[in-house]
Amino acid sequence: MKMVQEETRKGPWTEQEDILLMNFVGLFGDRRWDFIAKVSGLNRTGKSCRLRWVNYLHPGLKRGKMTPQEERLVLELHAKWGNRWSRIARKLPGRTDNEIKNYWRTHMRKKAQERKRGVCSPPSSSFSNISSPSSTVTTVDSMQFKTGKASFYDTGGRDGQVMGMAAVHEENETVGYSMDDIWKDIELSEENNSLMIRPVCEENTSNFSCASIIASLSLDYPWYDSLWSIDDFEEESKMINNLPSDQFISSSNEYGKAYLTG
DNA sequence: AATCAACCCAACCGCCGGACC
DNA sequence: GGGTCCGGCGGTTGGGTTGAT
Numbered sequence: 001m002k003m004v005q006e007e008t009r010k011g012p013w014t015e016q017e018d019i020l021l022m023n024f025v026g027l028f029g030d031r032r033w034d035f036i037a038k039v040s041g042l043n044r045t046g047k048s049c050r051l052r053w054v055n056y057l058h059p060g061l062k063r064g065k066m067t068p069q070e071e072r073l074v075l076e077l078h079a080k081w082g083n084r085w086s087r088i089a090r091k092l093p094g095r096t097d098n099e100i101k102n103y104w105r106t107h108m109r110k111k112a113q114e115r116k117r118g119v120c121s122p123p124s125s126s127f128s129n130i131s132s133p134s135s136t137v138t139t140v141d142s143m144q145f146k147t148g149k150a151s152f153y154d155t156g157g158r159d160g161q162v163m164g165m166a167a168v169h170e171e172n173e174t175v176g177y178s179m180d181d182i183w184k185d186i187e188l189s190e191e192n193n194s195l196m197i198r199p200v201c202e203e204n205t206s207n208f209s210c211a212s213i214i215a216s217l218s219l220d221y222p223w224y225d226s227l228w229s230i231d232d233f234e235e236e237s238k239m240i241n242n243l244p245s246d247q248f249i250s251s252s253n254e255y256g257k258a259y260l261t262g
Numbered sequence: 263a264a265t266c267a268a269c270c271c272a273a274c275c276g277c278c279g280g281a282c283c
Numbered sequence: 284g285g286g287t288c289c290g291g292c293g294g295t296t297g298g299g300t301t302g303a304t
Contacts, residue, residue, distance in 0.1 A: 012272070012298090034289060050290070051273065086292060097292075102271055105294095 009043045013052050017042055021049055022057060055098045062094030066103055074100055 013021075024040040030053060033046030042049065055061075066074070070092055077088040085097035085104075092100065 010274075031290080046289070048273075055272070083293065098272080101293075106269065106271090
């Protein structure tokens, strides 16, 4: 890899850069990003380093498909908070705001398109696969928004809650697809696709499990514990009573080698 | 086998707010 | 109190991958 010293690097990170960043985060912690960017010689902005760490290198990250529980939680929390991705992400240990945002955009855009196309077709087809094929979202009875009619592709904006509600009012008449309907379709989908469940870790092709990586890290990097707020984890994991902890740890990480060698 | 469309996701950008001087 | 710096957040984009035709 050729490091360009003159100008700030952009674009995809190389494995060497990742290792370098890991090492410097190990030395200086995950706060002083601008400093890390400078002293590491990465020629990246502090922001870029932070993003790479938070969205990709952080040892606590989960990988692989969203579980049905997570999907459900995302739907619930988005209905509650709008596009407050980081806030939503805090309720899903191991998932980043970016990941959730991407997930939402991908899936909800699909639904919106289907809904557009499906105006003249039976509703059962328009939302029959609200979540990914692996989805087995179960009935949700505690949904606060169950009676509301929300825009699926809403976005809430910065003030998600308010904007979300505004969207509800705005689109109430023209769209008319309630969360109630959505959940009905989810249930239908569950019935139809219950045989398609795939374990989260199915994609684990690496020889290095997160567990071993984390174990290794906690030895090599005493700072690790403080990086991902354990208190937050424990407290907020209580909310996600259906998320087994081993699932959190065991998903794959293709950069395991980098961790172990870095 | 080739092509195209849809999907996925990493990364960037701009804005905002808090901390510090 | 005002200015600057920097981290955090939400929105957007573009490239790679996958699946359908």
